[in-house]
Amino acid sequence: MIVFDLRCSAGHRFEAWFRDSDTFTAQAAAGEVGCPVCGDQKVEKALMAPRLNLRSHARDEAAPAPTAAAEVPPAQPPAPADPAAERLMAVQGEVMKRLREIRREVEANCDFVGDRFADEARSMHLGETPARPIYGQTTEAEAESLREDGVPFAAIPWLPREDG
Ligand SMILES: [Zn+2]
Structure with a gap:
């Protein structure tokens, strides 16, 4: 599993877990990844914010306040043919x-x-x-x-x- 920082086209940032990078790409392309705040399906990987405790950094302050990390359940893979x-x-x-x-x-x-x-x-x-x-x-x-x-x-x- 891998966690991605994602951002919707409205600028909301959230985190979601995926099996791997390809899974994210596929699910995002299929519109299966929605912003937990506004439901927007145009999500992209946000630039990974360095996990450093530099709260005074100007870029951090410019960024929207982090919303609670939203758990977006990974979409079910297509059911295998019976x-x-x-x-x-x-x-x-x-x-x-x-x-x-x-x-x-x-x-x-x-x-x-x-x-x-x-x-x-x-x-x-x-x-x-x-x-x-x-x-x-x-x-x-x-x-x-x-x-x-x-x-x-x-x-x-x-x-x-x-x-x-
Ligand atoms: Zn949004």
């Missing part, structure tokens, strides 16, 4: 990437049957048409009906393509 949130973001990013890959795989290898998916899937399940990989949409009711009939299918989140 590691759990960062991990979640990373996982979500990975999941999105995989889902896009799945979409590409499906589009490359399966026939798009649109809203006829339920009919096509059931028909193949019953052996009425040759089995082939298809994809398309179902309503909730159709999906439920397929499940009841034991038709294998998977519902996958269909992400927009990265290229729009």
